[in-house]
Amino acid sequence: MNRAEFKSPKVIKGELTLPGDKSISHRAVLFSALAKGESSIQNLSRAEDLQSSLSCVSALGVEYGLKNDIYTINSPGIKAFRRPGHELYAGNSGTTARLLAGILAILPFETTITGDESLSRRPMKRVMQPLSLFGTRFEAAEGDRLPLKIIPAIKLNPVRYELSVASAQIKSAVLLAGLGLEEKSQVIEKIQSRNHTERMLGLQFAELNGIRFINSSSEYLPEPTSYFIPGDISTAAFFVVAALLIPGSELLIKNVTLNPTRTGYITHLKKMGADISFENQKTSANEPYGDILVRSSDLKNVPITPELIPNLIDEIPILAVAGYFAEGDFEVRGAEELRVKESDRIAALIHNFTLAGVEMEEFKDGFKLQRGTVRANPIFESFHDHRIAMAFAIYSLLLADGGKIDNFDCVKISNPEFINHLSLITG
Ligand code: S3P
Numbered sequence: 001m002n003r004a005e006f007k008s009p010k011v012i013k014g015e016l017t018l019p020g021d022k023s024i025s026h027r028a029v030l031f032s033a034l035a036k037g038e039s040s041i042q043n044l045s046r047a048e049d050l051q052s053s054l055s056c057v058s059a060l061g062v063e064y065g066l067k068n069d070i071y072t073i074n075s076p077g078i079k080a081f082r083r084p085g086h087e088l089y090a091g092n093s094g095t096t097a098r099l100l101a102g103i104l105a106i107l108p109f110e111t112t113i114t115g116d117e118s119l120s121r122r123p124m125k126r127v128m129q130p131l132s133l134f135g136t137r138f139e140a141a142e143g144d145r146l147p148l149k150i151i152p153a154i155k156l157n158p159v160r161y162e163l164s165v166a167s168a169q170i171k172s173a174v175l176l177a178g179l180g181l182e183e184k185s186q187v188i189e190k191i192q193s194r195n196h197t198e199r200m201l202g203l204q205f206a207e208l209n210g211i212r213f214i215n216s217s218s219e220y221l222p223e224p225t226s227y228f229i230p231g232d233i234s235t236a237a238f239f240v241v242a243a244l245l246i247p248g249s250e251l252l253i254k255n256v257t258l259n260p261t262r263t264g265y266i267t268h269l270k271k272m273g274a275d276i277s278f279e280n281q282k283t284s285a286n287e288p289y290g291d292i293l294v295r296s297s298d299l300k301n302v303p304i305t306p307e308l309i310p311n312l313i314d315e316i317p318i319l320a321v322a323g324y325f326a327e328g329d330f331e332v333r334g335a336e337e338l339r340v341k342e343s344d345r346i347a348a349l350i351h352n353f354t355l356a357g358v359e360m361e362e363f364k365d366g367f368k369l370q371r372g373t374v375r376a377n378p379i380f381e382s383f384h385d386h387r388i389a390m391a392f393a394i395y396s397l398l399l400a401d402g403g404k405i406d407n408f409d410c411v412k413i414s415n416p417e418f419i420n421h422l423s424l425i426t427g
Contacts, residue, residue, distance in 0.1 A: 002409050003379070004419070006393045007402035009426035012242050012249035012296075016421055020045045020229030021257045022414055023168070024196050024287060026053050026095045028227040029073065030103065031200060033057035034179070036077025037224035042070050044229055047414045052091035056100055056113075059084035078179075078221065083109040087147065090115045092342060092413050094122055095169055097146065099197075101127045102173030104150045105136040106180025113148045118342050118384060120146045126165060127173040133159040134177050134185075158183040158217075165337070166191040166310040168261075171214070175203060178216030187214045193310040194261040199286040230289030231256035235415045237265055237315045238390045239425065240294050241322045244274050245398055249296040251425060252279075258288045264311030265319055266292070272299040272326055299326035306334020306365075313337060317391035320349055320369060324358065325398060329370050336365040342413070343385035352380045352392055356403075379404045386413040393418070 025045035030053060032039035044050060054064055061082040063074040076082075088104075090097035090113055097113050101124070104111045114120070124145060128138040135153030140146070158181050161174050171187050175197050178185030189212040198205060198214055201222060205214040233256045243251035257263075258278055266276055275297045281290035301323050304312070309332075312319065316332060323330025338345040346367055350360050353369055356378045361368040380396070382389035382405055389411050396403030411418045 003404050003406050004408035005402060005404045006396035008397055012246050012251050012425050014425045015252045015254060016239060016425060017254045018231035018235050018256060019043060021232040022047050022049060023194060024229050025050050026099060027196050027200050028229060029053045029057060030099055031222040032073035033062045033075050034078045035075060035222045035224040039073045039224040040070050041227045041229060044071050045232060046416055048412045049093035052093040052096045056088040056090060056096060059088055081107060084111060087112040087114045090119060092116050092119055094119060098127045098169035099172050099176060101131060102176030105131040105134055105177045106156060108152050111150050113146060115146045122340055124148050126170050130161045130174045131177055133161065156181050158185045160186045162188040166193045168193040172197040175214060175216040179218055179221050182218050184215050184217045191310055192261060228284045230284060230287060233257040233262045234314045237318045238394050241318050242394050242397055243294040244297050245325050247296050251294045252291055254291045255289055256292060258290050261311050264308060265315035268308065268312060271302045273297055274299060301326045301328040301330050304332040309335050314387060317345060317349060317387045318394060321391050321395045324369060324371055329368055331368040332366040334365055343383035343388060348383045348385060348388045374399060376401050377403060379406060382407040382410050384410045386411050390418055
């Protein structure tokens with residue numbers, strides 16, 4: 001077990017440039033694998049999760065190398081993928097497992113996806129069910145868990161699928177499987193989740209009364225290309241909240257994703273009174289990005305209601321930390337999806353805040369917390385969940401005597417350089 005300790009800095013100041021966005025990086029790797037020929041990816045995420053995506057595509061016959069921060073991906077293309085000699089290990093990465101399931105569903109040979117202990121507890125039926133409409137068969141442990149065996153369809157059928165969970169992973173799995181047929185498949189989305197797959201593949205969509213109809217077919221199979229991955233806005237969230245909460249701070253985070261389906265937490269923090277602005281806005285691979293400038297601010301809590309959840313789901317742990325230091329009670333509802341992330345994040349947040357002495361109320365789909373007197377020097381548990389570990393690292397920075405987090409090395413799942421980034425802006 002490893003334990004990290006965090007103590008209160010005087011101020012957060014300076015500039016950060018972050019490694020590439022994890023969600024966009026996964027897609028750049030998978031789409032480069034689909035395309036026959038050589039693609040390049042600049043500023044790929046250094047998250048351990050990306051190594052999972054890379055090793056899975058390499059088992060299908062894709063070659064890759066890294067030189068001067070640019071990955072080169074050489075692929076035989078989806079039509080010439082080879083049957084892997086072993087199971088495809090997705091590690092801790094839900095995005096790898098679920099998006100890959102969409103690709104494997106249209107291959108002519110059998111494959112199996114496995115994962116680590118945490119991923120093997122997470123639900124897979126959510127992708128098996130829509131993907132089986134294509135004609136592919138699935139066998140999963142306990143009907144819903146990894147290992148997941150994928151048995152080719154005798155004949156693939158196009159699919160029209162209305163999402164019942166607002167999930168970019170399910171949406172992407174179906175859209176990727178749709179690339180396997182000339183006939184059009186369609187995903188119907190009532191509540192929009194992150195839209196990197198649609199944007200990066202250039203998928204055609206229509207919008208009617210707030211409902212999105214997204215089409216996919218072999219016409220959209222990607223060609224080899226050069227990707228530049230903007231910095232990770234979800235990784236940025238921890239430093240943004242630290243700068244907001246520590247008086248006298250000013251932080252510039254350069255070249256991060258500004259896709260509106262990802263900046264929900266910034267919109268919400270602004271509603272709470274945060275001084276955050278976007279500067280220097282640009283576009284790459286159809287994805288907007290730019291700099292964010294953050295100055296410390298007095299925050300007032302505004303409840304997080306169900307319709308906001310899909311666009312800030314990954315940032316709820318750190319928003320709870322911001323909420324603890326804001327005026328009024330922090331409350332989030334409609335977030336039952338938090339229970340099936342890398343950990344049960346509702347339970348993990350309740351455990352750690354309660355341990356510090358914070359008054360917590362738990363709901364099936366959320367929680368409420370009230371600011372109170374906090375115990376000196378708490379020792380938090382990461383639950384081997386990177387976003388829980390980083391949220392309580394920032395919380396510890398704000399406590400008079402600091403705090404500690406056990407099993408902190410799980411931060412490598414999304415940001416192996418977290419401690420280094422923090423030291424760059426705390427001096
Ligand atoms: C992701 C989608 C979200 C998010 C995850 C990354 C993606 O999951 O929580 O960290 O890259 O598509 P869900 O689609 O399950 O909500």
